[in-house]
Amino acid sequence: MQPRNMSMSGVVDLAAVKAAGEAKAKAEQARVEAARQGGGAAVPPSALVIDVDEAGFERDILQRSAEVPVVIDFWAEWCEPCKQLGPLLERLAAEYNGRFLLAKIDVDANQMLMQQFGIQGIPAVFAVVAGQALPLFQGAAPEAQIRETLDQLIQVAEERFGLTGIAVDAEADAAQAPAAPAAGPYDALLEAAVTALDSGDLAGAVQAYKNVLADDPGHPEAKLGLAQAELLRRVQDMDPQQVRKDAAEKPTDVTAQIAAADLDLVGGHVEDAFGRLVEAARVTSGEDRNAARLRLLELFEVVGTDDPRVTRARGALARVLY
Structure with a gap:
């Protein structure tokens, strides 16, 4: 089935679906085939919303539309109404509990589908019902209008295609969910460190991370948190302002360059911070060079x-060093 270029103005009259008899027959045939292959089992609630791309369109939308209406949400990450x-x-989709399936299509990643459906915005x-595509609405419509459209x-x-939806096993997701991991030996200390950071107690956070590293020097989360x-x-x-001034006036002063590099990094200027310390290591020697190297490793x-x-x-x- 090739999606038709349909008008997107307002909510359509769903009773105007064409070829209803033919589509109903196809749907019935597809249900029989699915039953023969062992399909039709109850699905978990998480399966009521799926991401679909061009490769999976026929399998995930066309074939599924023979057993349940598939509602397609064309969206994009940059689209605020989509959010x-x-x-x-x-x-x-969760509330209607299997009466329809929601398929989400990212238009940026699936331009062909966007063109086939004639999406203008x-x-x-x-x-898609029994292989037949029809537009519902465009834009972030009011919830009451959306509910009315879904009910129709x-x-x-x-009534026209004999599609009564799919069975949902409400307990399936809970049964399949992995057990919560047991608390690790350092969870309390790490949580205390995060709480201290959030409250501005940097000394307390440093000490909490050091307490973890004293027992496990290679703990990755504690090493990152401490740094x-x-x-x-x-x-x-x-x-x-003074730090920037000192760094500009004293290019060979390692202390000034280290302080400026710290500010660079906190400000999000990662490559500037790294470049500053590499240059400081290049123009100095001895203890000064080593100080620049060590700070760079910390960053x-x-x-x-x-x-x-x-x-x-x-x-x-x-x-620079070798």
């Missing part, structure tokens, strides 16, 4: 050693 409508449709909501859709799907807390503690009493921990900017800066430092 209002999407959660509402998901909530209604988003959010746009279509339905479900009524037509049942971040110590950075915040270093910059909290700085005069940014690597703050950003994360897997970050590509860390990889590049590590290579630049190696070239």
Whole structure:
């Protein structure tokens, strides 16, 4: 089935679905085939909302529409009305408990489907019933109007095509959910550190992370947390204007460059911070060079050693030192 280019103005008259008899026969045939293959089992509530792409369109929408009306939400990440409508449709899919299936299609990633359905603006909501596509509404419509449209859709799907929806096993998700992990040996200390950070108690956060590392020196979360807390503690009493002035006037003063690099990183200027310390290591020697190197390694921990900017800066430092 090729989706038709349909008008998106307002809510359509669902009673005007064409080829109802033929579609009903196809739906019945598909249900028989699904039963023969062992289909039709109850689904968990989480299966009532699915993400669909071009590759899975026939399987996830066309074939499923032979057993349940499929409502399609065309959306995009940048679309603010989509962020209002999407959660509402998901909530209604759960509330209607299998009377319809909600398929979400990201138009940015599925341009072909957007063109086939003739989408002119988003959010746009279509339905597919027994292989027949029809538009429902465009934009973030009021909830009462959406409910009325869904009720009409479900009524037509049942009366004209014999689609009564799919069974939902309300306990399936709970049964399949993994058990909550047991509390780790350092969870209380890590939680205390986060609480201290949130309250501005940087010294308390530093101490809590150090308590974890005293027992487990390689604990990744504690290492990252400690590096971040110590950075915040270093910059909290700085005069940014004076620090910038000192760094500009004293390019070979390692203390000035280290302070400016800390400010760079807190301000989100990661590559500036790294570059500043690499340059400080290049123009100095002895203890000053080592101080720049050690601070750079500390900042690597703050950003994360897997970050590509860390990889590049590590290579630049190696070239300076060796």
